[in-house]
Amino acid sequence: MPWTFDKSRMEVVGQLTKSEQETFDIFQNAIQSEGLHPAQAAARAGDTNYKRLLGDQFQIRLSQSSRATFLVLDEGGGNGRVEMLQLAGHT
16 A cells, blocks of 8 residues: 555544544545555545644544644655544544
């Protein structure tokens, strides 16, 4: 798979609503199962406002009040790794 997904260091800072969980699942599965780049996975999940925060740190919006924050580690050649940092809450 070109892109992999790692949530071993992920901090969950609140409960997700059903809708927020569905958006996150679409994003996660597009990377895990299909190897999509995180920007493509975010687009598939809907209006997530994929954006860079600082350096390799990015976030997507799950709702008005909830975000998913992660690192995008591009290893070149279409390969990379997404490392989840925080889920729920607002960054």
